[in-house]
Amino acid sequence: MENKVPMLEIENLHASVGGNAIIKGINLVVNEGEVHAIMGPNGSGKSTLALVLAGHPAYEVTEGSVRYDGQDLLELAPEERARKGVFLAFQYPVEIRGITNAYFLRFALNAIRAEQGIEELDTIDFLDVLKEKLEIIGWDESMMNRPVNDGFSGGEKKRNEILQMAILEPRLAVLDETDSGLDIDALKTVAAAVNKLRKPDNATIVVTHYQRMLNYIEPDFVHVLADGRIVKSGGKDLALELEEKGYDWLAPEVAAV
Amino acid sequence: MSKSSTAETRYVDQFKQFSANGGKSAPAWLKELREDAIGRFENLGFPTTRDEEWRFTSVKDIVAQQYELATKRELPSLDVAAVAVSPGDSHRIILVNGKFVAGPAPESLPDGVAIHSLGRAFESHGELVRLHLAKYSCERENVFAALNAAFITDGVFVFVPPEIVLDRPIEIIYVSTSNRPMVCHPRCLVIAGRGAKAVIIENFTALEGSEYFTNAVSEVVLDANADIGLYRIQREATNAHHVATTQIYQSRDSRFALTTVAFGAALARHDIQVVLDGEGAECSLRGVYSIRGSQHTDHHTVIDHAKPHCNSFEHLNGVMDDSSRGVFNGRIIVRKGAQKTDAKQNNGNLLLTESARADSQPQLEIYADDVRCTHGATLGPLDQQSLFYLESRGIGEADAKRLLTYGFGAEVFTAVPDSALRERLNKLLKDHLGAANAK
Structure with a gap:
C-alpha cells in the first residue's frame, strides 16, 4: 500500500446547475491503479460529479478544487482534459449524424496524439488500431461505417462508449451508469472490456445505481453519494450491503451530515 | 407588372x-x-x-x-x-x-x-x-x-x-x-x-x-x-x-x-x-446548401402526386453562416384519387451566426383521404450537447463545430447509393466548409 500516486484529488467540491446546488462538498482521492465505485439514489449528484469532471459547461463549480496529476483540472477546457487522459463514458451518448464512427474516432485519437506529440494516424494505420480494439467489445467493422450513435440501440451506444475508451486509452476513465439499460450479456462484455483496459497507472471511477456491475468490475472502494455528499465509504462489501438493504438505512447518516 | x-x-x-x-x-x-x-x-x-x-x-x-x-x-x-x-x-x-x-x-x-x-x-x-x-x-x-x-x-x-x-x-x-x-x-x-x-x-x-x-x-x-x-x-x-x-x-x-x-x-x-x-412511381430529392457572406439561396420544390401508389421523399439541409439567408418552400400536392400516397419531407436549417437567417415553409395540399404525408423543419444553432460530446473526446471547439456542421450536411448524402459519388460529395462539402473555417 506504499507509494500511492494520487491521480485525482477532489476537495470540498460544490457545483450547481442553473443556480441549483447539486454537489455540496465532495472529498475524494483516487490513486493510480484504483477502481472507485460511486453509488447512490437518483438525484444524489452522481452524474453531476461525472459531468463536472469532464467539464460540461452547464455545471458551475461554486467552491472547492479538483486536482488531476497535481494540476488544476477545473481551469482546463473539456478538450484539454480529454487530451490529458480524462475520459467520460456518457450516460446518454449523443447521436452525431453524418459523421461515421470511424471518422470520428480517428479525429479524436489524432487530437489526443497531437497533444502527446505522437504522429497522427492515417486511415490505414488507424484501421489496424481499430480492428484490435473492436475485438475487445465483440464488434465487426460494419458498425464503424455507421454515423456515430445514430440509430444505435441503448446497448450499442454504451458499447460504443467503451470502444472509444479502448481507442483513446485514458488515464482516468469515468463510467457514468454505463451498466444501465444493458442486458446481462452486454454487461459482461462491457465489464470484461473495462477490466482488460485496467492498468497499474490508470484509474477508473464507476458511477452506478446498481450493484450488479460491480460483480464484474471489482472496485477497490465504494462510496455512497446522497444529497451531494459522500455519506459512506468502504470496500467492495459495501456494495453488497447496499444491494441487500437499499439506501434507506443510510438515511440517519444522510441527515447527520 | x-x-x-x-x-x-x-x-x-x-x-x-x-x-x-x-x-x-x-x-x-x-x-x-x-x-x-x-x-x-x-x-x-x-x-x-x-x-x-x-x-x-x-x-x-x-x-x-x-x-x-x-x-x-x-x-x-x-x-x-x-x-x-x-x-x-x-x-x-x-x-x-x-x-x-x-x-x-x-x-x-x-x-x-x-x-x-x-x-x-x-x-x-x-x-x-x-x-x-x-x-x-x-x-x-x-x-x-x-x-x-x-x-x-x-x-x-x-x-x-x-x-x-x-x-x-x-x-x-x-x-x-x-x-x-x-x-x-x-x-x-x-x-x-x-x-x-x-x-x-x-x-x-x-x-x-x-x-x-x-x-x-x-x-x-x-x-x-x-x-x-x-x-x-x-x-x-x-x-x-x-x-x-x-x-x-x-x-x-x-x-x-x-x-x-x-x-x-x-x-x-x-x-x-x-x-x-403514373402508379408506382417514386422520387427522392436530397440537397445541401451551404452559404456565407451575404449569399441568398432559395429552393422551391413541388412534388405533384397525380396518381395513386407513389412515394416521395425529400430532405434538404441548409447551413447559413455570416449574414446569409436560406429559403425553403416545399409544396406537396396530392391530387384527388391519388390514394396510398406516401410523402415525406424534411428541411433542416443550421444557423452558424446570430445574423444568419432561414425561412422554411412546408405546404401540403391534399385532396385524397387515404394518404400518408409527413413534414418537419428544424432551425437553430449547433447542438450544445453534441459539441460537448466531441470536445470531451479531445476535439477542439473550432474543429468540433466544423465537424458537426459537416455532419449536418453529410447526413443528407448518407443514402446516396453510389459510394464513389457519395465520397466525392462529402469531399466537396468538407473542402467548402474548410475554406469557410480558414477565413
Whole structure:
C-alpha cells in the first residue's frame, strides 16, 4: 500500500446547475491503479460529479478544487482534459449524424496524439488500431461505417462508449451508469472490456445505481453519494450491503451530515 | 407588372435581335415555341416580393443589371479533371455560357444512346424533342423558365433508349466565363425510355469573370420503369446570379433520385418540380446548401402526386453562416384519387451566426383521404450537447463545430447509393466548409 500516486484529488467540491446546488462538498482521492465505485439514489449528484469532471459547461463549480496529476483540472477546457487522459463514458451518448464512427474516432485519437506529440494516424494505420480494439467489445467493422450513435440501440451506444475508451486509452476513465439499460450479456462484455483496459497507472471511477456491475468490475472502494455528499465509504462489501438493504438505512447518516 | 417596364423591354429587344440572328436557323415549331414563350415572359413580368412565390427572394439585382446575351462559345482553358465530379471515364459534355462546345464521341456510346447538343437533336430526334421540349417546365407560371424557352438554340440533349442501362455516368459541365455582365439560358432535355437507366451529373461552375446571370432549365422525362439518378452541383461565382428550374416528369413505376449541392452565387433560386404521373412511381430529392457572406439561396420544390401508389421523399439541409439567408418552400400536392400516397419531407436549417437567417415553409395540399404525408423543419444553432460530446473526446471547439456542421450536411448524402459519388460529395462539402473555417 506504499507509494500511492494520487491521480485525482477532489476537495470540498460544490457545483450547481442553473443556480441549483447539486454537489455540496465532495472529498475524494483516487490513486493510480484504483477502481472507485460511486453509488447512490437518483438525484444524489452522481452524474453531476461525472459531468463536472469532464467539464460540461452547464455545471458551475461554486467552491472547492479538483486536482488531476497535481494540476488544476477545473481551469482546463473539456478538450484539454480529454487530451490529458480524462475520459467520460456518457450516460446518454449523443447521436452525431453524418459523421461515421470511424471518422470520428480517428479525429479524436489524432487530437489526443497531437497533444502527446505522437504522429497522427492515417486511415490505414488507424484501421489496424481499430480492428484490435473492436475485438475487445465483440464488434465487426460494419458498425464503424455507421454515423456515430445514430440509430444505435441503448446497448450499442454504451458499447460504443467503451470502444472509444479502448481507442483513446485514458488515464482516468469515468463510467457514468454505463451498466444501465444493458442486458446481462452486454454487461459482461462491457465489464470484461473495462477490466482488460485496467492498468497499474490508470484509474477508473464507476458511477452506478446498481450493484450488479460491480460483480464484474471489482472496485477497490465504494462510496455512497446522497444529497451531494459522500455519506459512506468502504470496500467492495459495501456494495453488497447496499444491494441487500437499499439506501434507506443510510438515511440517519444522510441527515447527520 | 406593366409591359412598359424597361427591364422586360430590354429582354424583348434582345429576343428580337436573337430571332433575326443566332436564332434564325430553327425549325418552325421551335420559332413558334419561342414566340409563345417571350409573350408569356412579357405578360408575367419579373416578380417582386409581393408575389407569393417570391416573398423571401428579391430579384431586383437581376432586373437592374443590363446583361448582354452570351455569345462566347470557344472552349476556355479549363482543367476538366479538377472541375468534374464524376470519374474520368464518364461521358462528359461541356457547355460554355450555355452553348454546347464538347461532348462524347458517338462511338463511345451504346447503340441508340444520344448525348449531344440540343441543336443537333432538332434534326436527329426532331419528333421526340418537339414532343417533350418545354412541355413540362411550367412556363405558364414560371417567368424565368419562359425567358429561357424564348432563347432556346442549343444546350444538351440526352436520350437513353428503352431497356438500355448506361453503366458510366453522364456529366454535364456548365462553365460561365465573361469579362462583361452577361446572361445565358442553358437548356437540357433528358429522355429516358421505358426501363432505361442512367446517372447524370449537372455541374455548374465559373471561370474568372465579371458578374453574370445563369438562367437554366433542365427537363427530365422518365418513361415507365425508367431509373434516373440526377446530381446537381452549383458552384457559381459568388457575385453571380443563378436561377434554375429542374422539371421532372415521371411515368408509372419510374424512379428518380435528385441530389443537389448549392454553394455558389450571390443569389440562387432553384425550382424543382416533380410530377408523379403514373402508379408506382417514386422520387427522392436530397440537397445541401451551404452559404456565407451575404449569399441568398432559395429552393422551391413541388412534388405533384397525380396518381395513386407513389412515394416521395425529400430532405434538404441548409447551413447559413455570416449574414446569409436560406429559403425553403416545399409544396406537396396530392391530387384527388391519388390514394396510398406516401410523402415525406424534411428541411433542416443550421444557423452558424446570430445574423444568419432561414425561412422554411412546408405546404401540403391534399385532396385524397387515404394518404400518408409527413413534414418537419428544424432551425437553430449547433447542438450544445453534441459539441460537448466531441470536445470531451479531445476535439477542439473550432474543429468540433466544423465537424458537426459537416455532419449536418453529410447526413443528407448518407443514402446516396453510389459510394464513389457519395465520397466525392462529402469531399466537396468538407473542402467548402474548410475554406469557410480558414477565413
